[in-house]
Amino acid sequence: xxxxxxxxxxxxxxxxxxxxxxxxxxxxxxxxxxxxxxxxxxxxxxxxxxxxxxxxxxxxxxxxxxxxxxxxxxxxxxxxxxxxxxxxxxxxxxxxxxxxxxxxxxxxxxxxxxxxxxxxxxxxxxxxxxxxxxxxxxxxxxxxxxxxxxxxxxxxxxxxxxxxxxxxxxxxxxxxxxxxxxxxxxxxxxxxxxxxxxxxxxxxxxxxxxxxxxxxxxxxxxxxxxxxxxxxxxxxxxxxxxxxxxxxxxxxxxxxxxxxxxxxxxxxxxxxxxxxxxxxxxxxxxxxxxxxxxxxxxxxx
Amino acid sequence: xxxxxxxxxxxxxxxxxxxxxxxxxxxxxxxxxxxxxxxxxxxxxxxxxxxxxxxxxxxxxxxxxxxxxxxxxxxxxxxxxxxxxxxxxxxxxxxxxxxxxxxxxxxxxxxxxxxxxxxxxxxxxxxxxxxxxxxxxxxxxxxxxxxxxxxxxxxxxxxxxxxxxxxxxxxxxxxxxxxxxxxxxxxxxxxxxxxxxxxxxxxxxxxxxxxxxxxxxxxxxxxxxxxxxxxxxxxxxxxxxxxxxxxxxxxxxxxxxxxxxxxxxxxxxxxxxxxxxxxxxxxxxxxxxxxxxxxxxxxxx
Amino acid sequence: xxxxxxxxxxxxxxxxxxxxxxxxxxxxxxxxxxxxxxxxxxxxxxxxxxxxxxxxxxxxxxxxxxxxxxxxxxxxxxxxxxxxxxxxxxxxxxxxxxxxxxxxxxxxxxxxxxxxxxxxxxxxxxxxxxxxxxxxxxxxxxxxxxxxxxxxxxxxxxxxxxxxxxxxxxxxxxxxxxxxxxxxxxxxxxxxxxxxxxxxxxxxxxxxxxxxxxxxxxxxxxxxxxxxxxxxxxxxxxxxxxxxxxxxxxxxxxxxxxxxxxxxxxxxxxxxxxxxxxxxxxxxxxxxxxxxxxxxxxxxxxxxxxxx
Numbered sequence: 001x002x003x004x005x006x007x008x009x010x011x012x013x014x015x016x017x018x019x020x021x022x023x024x025x026x027x028x029x030x031x032x033x034x035x036x037x038x039x040x041x042x043x044x045x046x047x048x049x050x051x052x053x054x055x056x057x058x059x060x061x062x063x064x065x066x067x068x069x070x071x072x073x074x075x076x077x078x079x080x081x082x083x084x085x086x087x088x089x090x091x092x093x094x095x096x097x098x099x100x101x102x103x104x105x106x107x108x109x110x111x112x113x114x115x116x117x118x119x120x121x122x123x124x125x126x127x128x129x130x131x132x133x134x135x136x137x138x139x140x141x142x143x144x145x146x147x148x149x150x151x152x153x154x155x156x157x158x159x160x161x162x163x164x165x166x167x168x169x170x171x172x173x174x175x176x177x178x179x180x181x182x183x184x185x186x187x188x189x190x191x192x193x194x195x196x197x198x199x200x201x202x203x204x205x206x207x208x209x210x211x212x213x214x215x216x217x218x219x220x221x222x223x224x225x226x227x228x229x230x231x232x233x234x235x236x237x238x239x240x241x242x243x244x245x246x247x248x249x250x251x252x253x254x255x256x257x258x259x260x261x262x263x264x265x266x267x268x269x270x271x272x273x274x275x276x277x278x279x280x281x282x283x284x285x286x287x288x289x290x291x292x293x294x295x296x297x298x299x300x301x
Numbered sequence: 302x303x304x305x306x307x308x309x310x311x312x313x314x315x316x317x318x319x320x321x322x323x324x325x326x327x328x329x330x331x332x333x334x335x336x337x338x339x340x341x342x343x344x345x346x347x348x349x350x351x352x353x354x355x356x357x358x359x360x361x362x363x364x365x366x367x368x369x370x371x372x373x374x375x376x377x378x379x380x381x382x383x384x385x386x387x388x389x390x391x392x393x394x395x396x397x398x399x400x401x402x403x404x405x406x407x408x409x410x411x412x413x414x415x416x417x418x419x420x421x422x423x424x425x426x427x428x429x430x431x432x433x434x435x436x437x438x439x440x441x442x443x444x445x446x447x448x449x450x451x452x453x454x455x456x457x458x459x460x461x462x463x464x465x466x467x468x469x470x471x472x473x474x475x476x477x478x479x480x481x482x483x484x485x486x487x488x489x490x491x492x493x494x495x496x497x498x499x500x501x502x503x504x505x506x507x508x509x510x511x512x513x514x515x516x517x518x519x520x521x522x523x524x525x526x527x528x529x530x531x532x533x534x535x536x537x538x539x540x541x542x543x544x545x546x547x548x549x550x551x552x553x554x555x556x557x558x559x560x561x562x563x564x565x566x567x568x569x570x571x572x573x574x575x576x577x578x579x580x581x582x583x584x585x586x587x588x589x590x591x592x593x594x595x596x597x598x599x600x601x602x
Numbered sequence: 603x604x605x606x607x608x609x610x611x612x613x614x615x616x617x618x619x620x621x622x623x624x625x626x627x628x629x630x631x632x633x634x635x636x637x638x639x640x641x642x643x644x645x646x647x648x649x650x651x652x653x654x655x656x657x658x659x660x661x662x663x664x665x666x667x668x669x670x671x672x673x674x675x676x677x678x679x680x681x682x683x684x685x686x687x688x689x690x691x692x693x694x695x696x697x698x699x700x701x702x703x704x705x706x707x708x709x710x711x712x713x714x715x716x717x718x719x720x721x722x723x724x725x726x727x728x729x730x731x732x733x734x735x736x737x738x739x740x741x742x743x744x745x746x747x748x749x750x751x752x753x754x755x756x757x758x759x760x761x762x763x764x765x766x767x768x769x770x771x772x773x774x775x776x777x778x779x780x781x782x783x784x785x786x787x788x789x790x791x792x793x794x795x796x797x798x799x800x801x802x803x804x805x806x807x808x809x810x811x812x813x814x815x816x817x818x819x820x821x822x823x824x825x826x827x828x829x830x831x832x833x834x835x836x837x838x839x840x841x842x843x844x845x846x847x848x849x850x851x852x853x854x855x856x857x858x859x860x861x862x863x864x865x866x867x868x869x870x871x872x873x874x875x876x877x878x879x880x881x882x883x884x885x886x887x888x889x890x891x892x893x894x895x896x897x898x899x900x901x902x903x904x905x906x907x908x909x910x
Contacts, residue, residue, distance in 0.1 A: 002610070002613065003609050003613065003862065004606045004607070004609040004610035004613060005606070007605050007609045007888075008604070008605075011605065159574075160574070160576060161576075162575050162576060162577045163575065258885075259884045259885045260605070260862075260864070261884070262861070262862075265571040265573075267569065268573075269567045269573035270573060270574060271569060271570070271571030271572065271573040272459075272572050272574070273462045273463060273571045274460055274461075274462060274861040274863075274893075275462040275859075275861055278609075278862065278888075283884075458761075459761070460760070460893065462859075462861075492894065493759075493794045493795065493798075494794070497798060497800075499798065499897065500802075501801070501802060501805045503804030503805045503807070503808050504802040504804050504805065504837070504839075506804070507804045508837060533808065535898075535902065536805075536809070536897075536898045536899075536901040536905065537898035537899070537902065539805070539808070540805070540897070540898060540901075559763075585762070585794065586793055588836075589800070589837075589839065590836035590838055591833075591835065591836045593836075593837035594835055594836045594837040595835075
């Protein structure tokens with residue numbers, strides 16, 4: 001791939017694009033919002049949802065975590081009353097690339113198949129809101145897909161940050177290293193200090209989502225449960241619902257300030273080598289219109 | 302050490318200062334020029350040399366160090382200034398080990414000299430080789446960090462595609478230690494700074510032809526050293542870079558150096574950044590013509 | 603222009619490309635090397651030389667341009683080359699003021715060449731002087747942006763404390779226009795980069811002395827220049843800056859290390875006449891900046907060609 005071809009793929013998405021969402025759905029409470037947002041956007045004809053892929057989470061038994069993430073996608077689909085997407089929900093790799101060689105999984109298989117589908121116009125946007133295991137595995141097993149996808153990844157921190165330490169990026173360091181060295185067209189959405197500012201509060205969520213429908217009830221409930229577990233008395237509490245940013249980018253790229261940078265070298269600290277391929281990095285997100293679009297889509301009946 | 306103390310020590314050197322030179326001449330040409338230049342400057346009272354330390358080079362640490370030691374003695378003989386033999390010391394016989402630094406004669410001398418200095422009147426350690434002795438002294442006696450300033454020629458500019466350069470990478474764990482320990486550090490990069498200290502056989506001949514008889518021996522030696530492999534039909538075989546004089550000139554004429562303070566990068570193959578770290582001074586440019594004229598004057602008069 | 607299109611134009615070219623050389627030839631002693639190097643490279647079939655354009659410099663721009671125009675002819679005469687005399691054009695006779703191009707034969711010729719549909723690939727405009735002619739052409743015919751790649755010897759590296767560099771200083775308005783224009787730009791910064799192309803009279807005498815009329819002229823020029831420029835306490839070297847632009851055309855892959863960066867903003871002067879600063883807006887169009895030039899093979903190529 002020449003640099004100009006890569007940069008062409010990194011132009012902001014326009015029109016109705018095809019996406020796959022790769023998610024560690026049960027990891028926290030924001031993936032569920034992102035799944036609901038993606039499904040409703042697909043139902044509204046604003047994008048084509050080609051897959052909901054469960055990725056593993058860190059823990060003693062990553063296979064068990066993967067299963068929980070998979071089941072959580074199904075639960076969200078139940079609350080959405082959108083069973084047709086269950087056929088596009090797949091289990092990803094049960095083991096990290098730091099622990100096992102690249103191995104096929106249902107999600108990887110679907111990613112490769114969809115990416116290679118010649119009927120699609122334009123690239124497939126892989127919106128990754130978890131670790132990189134499934135995506136790296138797919139590129140290792142089918143390197144040609146690098147030319148057919150754009151990876152939109154919520155991972156790492158801004159380049160001026162004091163370290164790269166962030167959950168998704170360090171979930172599977174072998175996968176992250178592979179992805180950062182692969183040259184795949186990538187849009188990076190850093191946690192600090194970009195995506196962490198996608199905050200909301202219980203009060204705002206109640207205002208927009210309370211008593212609207214089944215999925216809203218479910219989402220409110222999981223945030224309430226999370227709040228009960230993590231709140232500290234006397235401290236104002238807000239919650240980052242960062243994962244919706246990945247979906248919002250393909251729907252409303254105009255709400256994102258981005259720029260091209262030389263792909264940094266993955267490590268505990270971002271390393272620099274200005275000879276590397278370009279990628280797109282997100283510097284800020286207009287929170288309000290993104291949340292409004294989310295609320296209006298998921299609160300509809 | 303407080304940041305303000307460090308920055309104070311990083312102010313440009315004033316007046317005749319005390320120096321220790323850490324050098325690896327055996328496989329190089331430029332160290333010989335730098336050593337001769339420094340000794341001539343000391344003889345004129347422009348600086349005080351308190352140590353000439355042999356670093357290692359090549360594959361065998363001890364063997365390489367001994368060869369470097371002999372090279373230093375050779376320069377002293379050619380200049381006929383035997384008193385400097387008393388302050389010429391053997392350096393490492395093995396690479397740096399943070400937990401168990403080797404306390405060589407050079408390390409002992411560095412600690413002794415540094416302890417005779419203060420943060421207001423530090424000794425300048427002019428590193429024109431690797432970092433083994435410097436790191437070992439700092440690891441064995443951390444308090445000397447407040448009594449010396451390291452002026453180290455090595456590595457590459459921050460926008461370079463890697464930090465790969467032989468002084469910084471010969472003993473990379475020593476380099477890492479020096480970059481992490483907070484000792485006041487002036488870095489003079491190879492690319493794209495000392496690489497500009499270019500000359501040619503034709504220029505050297507022109508300036509070193511006319512000299513006082515006492516300097517015949519050293520000039521002949523230095524010219525022959527530069528002209529190894531000379532081919533009058535090839536530009537590359539008649540030109541070269543005498544990097545190491547850049548390390549000596551800084552304490553003699555800091556006004557010839559364009560420098561600035563910056564946050565110390567994290568040393569690794571690709572420069573990495575952590576804006577929370579301590580400051581260092583980096584050199585961006587050297588007035589080549591002025592420096593060379595000073596070298597020629599000192600070597601021939 | 604789309605970013606991807608711009609980056610495609612900025613890719614390191616392969617093979618023979620078409621070139622216009624825009625030069626303040628009478629300023630200093632290095633442009634003459636560049637003109638001769640360009641002509642010899644064209645004669646060797648390594649590039650297609652489409653124009654030799656004189657540009658203004660100094661406090662008397664009309665005079666600076668006219669002397670440059672005559673100097674190009676002089677170099678061609680010394681080379682015994684008549685073929686290229688009809689592509690020598692006069693450029694701007696004054697500096698640019700905001701909002702107005704300075705039209706000239708050179709600017710018209712540049713626009714005409716740029717628009718020539720029969721050429722494959724972009725026209726490389728190698729500028730080794732002020733930006734007046736190029737900015738004027740871009741202002742008068744903005745569509746040529748998509749047809750040219752500007753290789754400009756100008757400015758300093760991005761971490762430098764100012765942009766007080768001669769070519770930019772000769773027409774700050776034109777320079778600002780170029781940096782804002784989005785034209786595909788390869789920047790060859792002066793200090794730390796092109797500076798590597800330094801030589802001495804002693805080396806020049808060795809390789810060029812007594813070889814032919816042109817070589818004698820070039821060496822003598824440098825010698826005369828040294829008489830007014832050299833300082834007694836410095837070992838004088840002369841950077842032959844301007845050969846860098848043609849060298850980039852001849853062999854961009856092996857002689858240069860470059861990379862893509864967002865085009866900087868050139869600020870107005872701050873504390874003194876040329877105290878411009880690089881300012882950054884990382885969302886601006888991409889350009890190519892050269893980080894390093896390999897001195898030896900470039901001089902080897904220049905010397906080999908000049909002594910012919």
